[in-house]
Amino acid sequence: MDRITKSLLEEFSREHDLDKLPEDKQFEHFASYLTIQRHHSETFDTFDVVTGSGGDTGIDGLAILVNGSLVTDRDTVAELADRNGYLDVLFIFVQAERSPAFETSKIGQFSYGVVDFFKDAPSLPRNAAIAQAAEVMSAIYERSPKFKRGNPICKLYYVTTGSWANDPQLEARRAAAVLDLTALRLFRDVELSPVGATTIQRLYNQAKNAVSREFTFSERTVIPEIPGVTEAYLGLIPASEFISILADENGDITKSLFYDNVRDFQDYNAVNTEMRQTLESELQKRRFALMNNGVTIIARTLRATGNRFYIEDFQIVNGCQTSHVLFDQREKLDASIMVPLRLIATQDESVTASIIKATNRQTEVKEEHLLALSDFGKKLEHFFRTFENGKQLFYERRSRQYNSLSGIEKTRIVTPANLIRAYAAMFLEEPHRTTRNYAALLDRVGKDIFAPEHLLDPYYVAAYALYRLEYLFRNQSLDPKYKPARYHILLACRFIAAPFALPKSNSHEMQRYCDSILKILWDVQEADGLFTTAAAVVDTVAKGNFHRDSIRTQTFTESLIEEFKPTQRNNS
Helix, strand or coil: CCHHHHHHHHHHHHHCCCCCCCHHHHHHHHHHHHHHCCCCCCCCCHHHCECCCCCCCCCCEEEEEECCEECCCHHHHHHHHHHHCCCCEEEEEEEECCCCCCCHHHHHHHHHHHHHHCCCCCCCCCCHHHHHHHHHHHHHHCCHHHCCCCCCEEEEEEECCCCCCCCHHHHHHHHHHHHHHHCCCCCCEEEEEEECHHHHHHHHHHHHCCCEEEEECCEEEECCCCCCCCEEEEEEEEHHHHHHHHECCCCCECHHHHCCCCCCCCCCCHHHHHHHHHHHCCCHHHHHHHHCCCEEEEEEEEEEECCEEEEEEEEEEECHHHHHHHHHCHHHCCCCCEEEEEEEECCCHHHHHHHHHHHCCCCCCCHHHHHHHHHHHHHHHHHHCCCCCCCCCEECCCCCCCCCCCCCCHHHEECHHHHHHHHHHHHCCCHHHCCCCHHHHHCCECCCECCCCCCCHHHHHHHHHHHHHHHHHHCCCCCHHHHHHHHHHHHHHHHHHCCCCCCCCCCHHHHHHHHHHHHHHCCHHHHHHHHHHHHHHHHHHHCCCCCHHHHCCHHHHHHHHHHHHHHHHHHC
16 A cells, blocks of 8 residues: 555544544545445445445445435435435445555456345345445335336445556456446446546545535626625526536535535425426526526635636525526526526525525525524534533534544544434333334424523534444444434433433433433443443344344333333432
8 A cells, every 4th residue: 555545544444533443444435435435425424334344245345325424324214205306325335455556356256245235135145234235226216106207326436545547357347347337227327437546546635625616607796895794796698608517527516515504305296396397488588587486506716817716615595496496407407597696605504504594595495494594503613612621522514524633533423313323212212213214303403402592512522422422333343233213322322321200301300310420421431331232122122133124113112111210210
């Protein structure tokens, strides 16, 4: 391994708490992270995607992205299909080798394992990670009528520390692998990409840096000075230039640009279908700028030189639907189509929040969702960072906002989705909804979750408890069989650590209640003992059966709560 790649691997391993793993395993996590993050904008745990061990069928990393979400459970597939009304799927397979050269035999082994993964009757033995991913895959193809945009896409990455020199034998083997997968007739596109040392270094630098774009914006007017805004422009941008803002280096839409947008793409509902029809009409498309409300971009950095603009660390806070329709129809766009654009540069978070609220008023967005997105999320971010001496966490309001900051353990980054799950499990006593019917939890944001009057302490407790629990799984101090019940373990931890009636969410008693739990969680030995005891109780209630159909049910949650009722009564 060359010195630069080795140095990057060491830095990555420190930041992701992988120091105790052997180097070959570190490299599997490293390679999986670099390749998957090209397609997935949100922070993710590489332990959810690394599959390498006995029975891995030659696959070291495997990610399944459904409608932009990383899916590790078949129940989530059903949820996304019901919520969005469609399935847009990307399969990503990774093989990671530290060797300084690419090998035809490795490509063959890799592609054979991927082909076998999609078979109804596989010939290769499967470990637990591969088997679980295969269940997700089956759930996806069972809903093939939902493939409104076409069959899934399949991408394979063969990562080494060498250099791909377009060797004829390697190229022939790569082409054969693509043909083998294409012959399955399961995908609309198949690609096998070699990733060598130079690409590794480039991908690592990209992952560390904020998204930036350069484009032409000539039809504009300057908006007069506004407090809190560095500069702002209003105008029209050619659709082709706007597409260049949306597209990443692979030609895909950059999902992370819409992180602050409170609504995902709604596929071709009535409004979006009408927009598409406008673009398809020779007469109507020239009126697009008059018929569309346009797009709002907020950037932390903006530089203009004549008509050329450079923006960095930016978000599309309004215009998610417009952006996706234009990108989907990009082959049909011509010079006559102009897009209304508001371009704003500010580093004031309150300005950003107020713009998000205002520009989303005309959409079907609930006030409580907007409040939670802006005000409560900002308070959580600051509150989590006030803790010191190994107790600090980092709430990620914006996608990858901590990527460029060195010295931060990435395992301490808390995503909104994981925080909602952990809080709902521990304090709403609904661990069964963290995967199944997660949408029901989202509907409660601004009411029972992220409510304005809530204390911040319970959210930190839930986040820190999840962080400690994942640490035990990561270091194999806790049997991985408990992973399907991780959120039930969090609930059991609360009952054991604080065997008292749960106070009201905004009371002083709640703060004292949380302090009593944190006293245990902050002591490494006591915390380890707490999680071990909680896992044992969950094991007893589960009777050793940790299959999702048994664990992730309201009945199982009620049985677990019943196990602690005598304790709760005696101490209330």
